[in-house]
Amino acid sequence: MVVITAAVYGILASSGLLVGALVGMLTTPPRQLVAAVTAFGSGVLVSALSFDLMGEAFALGDPAFVIGGFLVGALLFVLADVLLEQIAARASHREEGTEDAGDVALAATGGVALLIGAILDGISENTAIGISLAAADPSLGLVLLAAVFLGNLPESLGSAVGMRHAGRSRQHIVTVWGGAALACSLASVVGYALLGGLSANLTGALLAVAAGGILAMLADTMMPQAFEDGGPVIAMATAGGFACAFLLSHLTG
Secondary structure (H helix, E strand, O other), X not given: OHHHHHHHHHHHHHHHHHHHHHHHHHOOOOHHHHHHHHHHHHHHHHHHHHHHHXXXXXXXXXXXXXXXXXXHHHHHHHHHHHHHHHHHHHHHHHHOOOOOHHHHHHHHHXXXXXXXXXXXXXXXXXXXXHHHHHOOOHHHHHHHHHHHHHHHHHHHHHHHHHHHXXXXXXXXXXXXXXXXXXXXXXXXXHHHHOOOOOOHHHHHHHHHHHHXXXXXXXXXXXXXXXXXXXXXXXXXXXXXXXXXXXXXXXXHO
Protein backbone atom coordinates (compact mmCIF):
# COMPACT_ATOMS: atom_id res chain seq x y z
CA MET A 1 0.00 0.00 0.00
CA VAL A 2 2.86 2.39 0.71
CA VAL A 3 4.08 1.91 -2.87
CA ILE A 4 0.68 3.14 -4.04
CA THR A 5 0.98 6.08 -1.64
CA ALA A 6 4.41 6.91 -3.09
CA ALA A 7 2.94 6.81 -6.60
CA VAL A 8 0.06 9.10 -5.60
CA TYR A 9 2.43 11.54 -3.91
CA GLY A 10 4.65 11.55 -6.99
CA ILE A 11 1.74 12.15 -9.35
CA LEU A 12 0.38 15.02 -7.25
CA ALA A 13 3.80 16.66 -6.88
CA SER A 14 4.61 16.30 -10.58
CA SER A 15 1.19 17.50 -11.71
CA GLY A 16 2.52 21.02 -11.14
CA LEU A 17 4.66 20.51 -14.27
CA LEU A 18 1.62 19.76 -16.41
CA VAL A 19 -0.55 22.49 -14.84
CA GLY A 20 2.14 25.11 -15.40
CA ALA A 21 2.70 23.94 -18.99
CA LEU A 22 -1.02 24.17 -19.76
CA VAL A 23 -1.24 27.68 -18.31
CA GLY A 24 1.83 28.79 -20.27
CA MET A 25 0.51 27.17 -23.44
CA LEU A 26 -2.92 28.78 -23.30
CA THR A 27 -2.20 32.16 -21.70
CA THR A 28 0.52 34.73 -21.12
CA PRO A 29 0.27 35.56 -17.41
CA PRO A 30 1.84 38.80 -16.15
CA ARG A 31 5.52 38.50 -15.32
CA GLN A 32 4.87 39.86 -11.83
CA LEU A 33 2.37 37.07 -11.15
CA VAL A 34 4.77 34.38 -12.34
CA ALA A 35 7.50 36.00 -10.22
CA ALA A 36 5.26 35.91 -7.14
CA VAL A 37 4.49 32.21 -7.65
CA THR A 38 8.18 31.50 -8.19
CA ALA A 39 9.12 33.41 -5.04
CA PHE A 40 6.43 31.69 -2.97
CA GLY A 41 7.62 28.29 -4.19
CA SER A 42 11.21 29.28 -3.38
CA GLY A 43 10.24 30.04 0.21
CA VAL A 44 8.45 26.70 0.49
CA LEU A 45 11.50 24.86 -0.81
CA VAL A 46 13.87 26.72 1.56
CA SER A 47 11.79 25.55 4.52
CA ALA A 48 11.49 22.00 3.18
CA LEU A 49 15.20 21.52 2.52
CA SER A 50 16.27 23.18 5.78
CA PHE A 51 13.94 21.72 8.37
CA ASP A 52 12.61 18.59 6.68
CA LEU A 53 15.12 17.14 4.24
CA MET A 54 18.26 18.09 6.16
CA GLY A 55 16.59 17.55 9.53
CA GLU A 56 15.57 14.02 8.53
CA ALA A 57 18.99 13.40 6.97
CA PHE A 58 20.81 14.31 10.19
CA ALA A 59 18.39 12.19 12.22
CA LEU A 60 19.26 9.17 10.06
CA GLY A 61 22.92 9.49 9.08
CA ASP A 62 26.27 10.59 10.40
CA PRO A 63 27.19 14.25 9.77
CA ALA A 64 29.99 13.30 7.36
CA PHE A 65 27.56 11.40 5.12
CA VAL A 66 24.95 14.15 5.29
CA ILE A 67 27.26 17.11 4.59
CA GLY A 68 29.03 15.13 1.88
CA GLY A 69 25.71 14.29 0.22
CA PHE A 70 24.58 17.91 0.46
CA LEU A 71 27.70 19.20 -1.29
CA VAL A 72 27.48 16.46 -3.93
CA GLY A 73 23.88 17.45 -4.67
CA ALA A 74 24.86 21.08 -5.17
CA LEU A 75 27.81 20.07 -7.38
CA LEU A 76 25.62 17.84 -9.55
CA PHE A 77 23.22 20.70 -10.19
CA VAL A 78 26.04 23.08 -11.07
CA LEU A 79 27.53 20.58 -13.53
CA ALA A 80 24.12 19.96 -15.13
CA ASP A 81 23.53 23.71 -15.36
CA VAL A 82 26.87 24.27 -17.10
CA LEU A 83 26.02 21.50 -19.57
CA LEU A 84 22.64 23.06 -20.31
CA GLU A 85 24.25 26.45 -20.96
CA GLN A 86 26.63 24.86 -23.44
CA ILE A 87 23.76 23.10 -25.22
CA ALA A 88 21.81 26.38 -25.38
CA ALA A 89 24.84 28.24 -26.75
CA ARG A 90 25.37 25.68 -29.52
CA ALA A 91 21.69 25.77 -30.45
CA SER A 92 21.81 29.57 -30.59
CA HIS A 93 24.79 29.47 -32.97
CA ARG A 94 22.95 27.08 -35.26
CA GLU A 95 20.05 29.53 -35.47
CA GLU A 96 22.25 32.48 -36.50
CA GLY A 97 21.51 33.95 -39.91
CA THR A 98 17.84 33.02 -39.94
CA GLU A 99 14.93 35.43 -39.74
CA ASP A 100 14.33 36.63 -36.18
CA ALA A 101 17.09 34.24 -35.16
CA GLY A 102 17.84 35.93 -31.83
CA ASP A 103 14.29 35.86 -30.50
CA VAL A 104 13.51 32.38 -31.82
CA ALA A 105 16.75 30.88 -30.52
CA LEU A 106 16.29 32.49 -27.13
CA ALA A 107 12.74 31.20 -26.83
CA ALA A 108 13.58 27.72 -28.04
CA THR A 109 16.75 27.16 -26.04
CA GLY A 110 15.28 28.78 -22.95
CA GLY A 111 12.22 26.53 -23.12
CA VAL A 112 14.27 23.37 -23.61
CA ALA A 113 16.74 24.31 -20.87
CA LEU A 114 13.89 24.83 -18.42
CA LEU A 115 12.40 21.49 -19.46
CA ILE A 116 15.64 19.58 -18.88
CA GLY A 117 16.30 21.44 -15.65
CA ALA A 118 12.79 20.69 -14.38
CA ILE A 119 13.24 16.99 -15.14
CA LEU A 120 16.58 16.84 -13.34
CA ASP A 121 15.21 18.71 -10.33
CA GLY A 122 11.94 16.79 -10.35
CA ILE A 123 13.55 13.36 -10.38
CA SER A 124 15.74 14.17 -7.37
CA GLU A 125 12.88 15.86 -5.50
CA ASN A 126 10.39 13.04 -6.16
CA THR A 127 13.00 10.45 -5.23
CA ALA A 128 13.32 12.27 -1.90
CA ILE A 129 9.54 11.99 -1.46
CA GLY A 130 9.76 8.23 -1.94
CA ILE A 131 12.68 7.94 0.45
CA SER A 132 10.82 9.96 3.09
CA LEU A 133 7.85 7.60 2.86
CA ALA A 134 10.16 4.59 3.10
CA ALA A 135 11.67 6.16 6.21
CA ALA A 136 8.18 6.11 7.76
CA ASP A 137 7.90 9.89 7.81
CA PRO A 138 4.70 10.77 5.90
CA SER A 139 4.73 14.32 7.24
CA LEU A 140 8.00 14.97 5.42
CA GLY A 141 6.51 13.52 2.24
CA LEU A 142 3.50 15.84 2.55
CA VAL A 143 5.65 18.95 2.96
CA LEU A 144 7.84 17.93 0.04
CA LEU A 145 4.75 17.27 -2.08
CA ALA A 146 3.52 20.83 -1.55
CA ALA A 147 6.99 22.29 -2.05
CA VAL A 148 7.70 20.38 -5.25
CA PHE A 149 4.27 21.17 -6.72
CA LEU A 150 4.74 24.90 -6.15
CA GLY A 151 8.31 24.80 -7.40
CA ASN A 152 7.29 23.01 -10.60
CA LEU A 153 4.63 25.53 -11.64
CA PRO A 154 6.83 28.46 -12.70
CA GLU A 155 9.45 26.25 -14.39
CA SER A 156 7.00 24.57 -16.74
CA LEU A 157 5.00 27.76 -17.24
CA GLY A 158 8.05 29.70 -18.40
CA SER A 159 9.19 26.84 -20.61
CA ALA A 160 5.79 26.48 -22.28
CA VAL A 161 5.70 30.21 -23.06
CA GLY A 162 9.16 29.97 -24.60
CA MET A 163 8.22 26.91 -26.66
CA ARG A 164 5.04 28.61 -27.85
CA HIS A 165 6.96 31.69 -28.98
CA ALA A 166 9.39 29.39 -30.80
CA GLY A 167 6.50 27.95 -32.82
CA ARG A 168 6.07 24.63 -31.03
CA SER A 169 2.62 23.06 -31.37
CA ARG A 170 0.29 22.55 -28.43
CA GLN A 171 0.55 18.80 -28.96
CA HIS A 172 4.34 19.01 -28.67
CA ILE A 173 4.19 21.06 -25.45
CA VAL A 174 1.66 18.75 -23.79
CA THR A 175 3.56 15.63 -24.89
CA VAL A 176 6.99 16.68 -23.59
CA TRP A 177 5.67 18.05 -20.30
CA GLY A 178 3.36 15.08 -19.82
CA GLY A 179 6.37 12.82 -20.29
CA ALA A 180 8.37 14.91 -17.84
CA ALA A 181 5.62 14.66 -15.24
CA LEU A 182 5.43 10.89 -15.73
CA ALA A 183 9.19 10.43 -15.35
CA CYS A 184 9.24 12.50 -12.17
CA SER A 185 6.22 10.62 -10.77
CA LEU A 186 7.96 7.28 -11.28
CA ALA A 187 10.95 8.62 -9.34
CA SER A 188 8.84 8.62 -6.16
CA VAL A 189 8.11 4.92 -6.56
CA VAL A 190 11.76 4.19 -7.33
CA GLY A 191 12.83 6.20 -4.30
CA TYR A 192 10.56 4.13 -2.09
CA ALA A 193 11.00 0.69 -3.65
CA LEU A 194 14.73 0.67 -4.43
CA LEU A 195 16.31 3.19 -2.09
CA GLY A 196 14.16 2.77 1.02
CA GLY A 197 16.04 -0.36 2.08
CA LEU A 198 19.46 1.30 2.19
CA SER A 199 21.40 1.89 5.37
CA ALA A 200 20.57 4.89 7.53
CA ASN A 201 23.79 6.65 6.48
CA LEU A 202 23.13 6.23 2.76
CA THR A 203 19.47 7.22 3.13
CA GLY A 204 20.50 10.37 5.00
CA ALA A 205 23.12 11.12 2.35
CA LEU A 206 20.55 10.77 -0.46
CA LEU A 207 18.11 13.09 1.29
CA ALA A 208 20.97 15.58 1.65
CA VAL A 209 21.83 15.20 -2.06
CA ALA A 210 18.30 16.29 -2.90
CA ALA A 211 18.56 19.20 -0.46
CA GLY A 212 21.86 20.38 -1.95
CA GLY A 213 20.51 20.21 -5.49
CA ILE A 214 17.38 22.14 -4.54
CA LEU A 215 19.36 24.90 -2.79
CA ALA A 216 21.69 25.25 -5.78
CA MET A 217 18.68 25.47 -8.10
CA LEU A 218 17.08 28.15 -5.92
CA ALA A 219 20.26 30.26 -5.86
CA ASP A 220 20.94 29.83 -9.57
CA THR A 221 17.49 29.97 -11.13
CA MET A 222 14.31 30.53 -9.15
CA MET A 223 15.23 33.37 -6.79
CA PRO A 224 17.22 35.49 -9.29
CA GLN A 225 14.46 35.13 -11.89
CA ALA A 226 11.76 36.05 -9.39
CA PHE A 227 13.64 39.16 -8.27
CA GLU A 228 14.39 40.22 -11.85
CA ASP A 229 10.74 40.00 -12.87
CA GLY A 230 9.07 41.12 -9.65
CA GLY A 231 11.44 43.46 -7.84
CA PRO A 232 12.12 43.77 -4.09
CA VAL A 233 8.47 43.22 -3.10
CA ILE A 234 8.92 39.59 -4.15
CA ALA A 235 10.80 39.06 -0.89
CA MET A 236 7.44 39.08 0.89
CA ALA A 237 6.14 36.26 -1.31
CA THR A 238 9.27 34.25 -0.46
CA ALA A 239 8.72 34.89 3.25
CA GLY A 240 5.08 33.85 2.88
CA GLY A 241 6.04 30.58 1.23
CA PHE A 242 8.57 29.83 3.95
CA ALA A 243 6.06 30.60 6.70
CA CYS A 244 3.35 28.40 5.16
CA ALA A 245 5.71 25.44 4.68
CA PHE A 246 7.19 25.83 8.17
CA LEU A 247 3.69 25.89 9.70
CA LEU A 248 2.60 22.87 7.64
CA SER A 249 5.69 20.97 8.76
CA HIS A 250 4.95 21.61 12.42
CA LEU A 251 1.23 20.88 12.13
CA THR A 252 1.84 17.57 10.39
CA GLY A 253 4.81 16.69 12.59
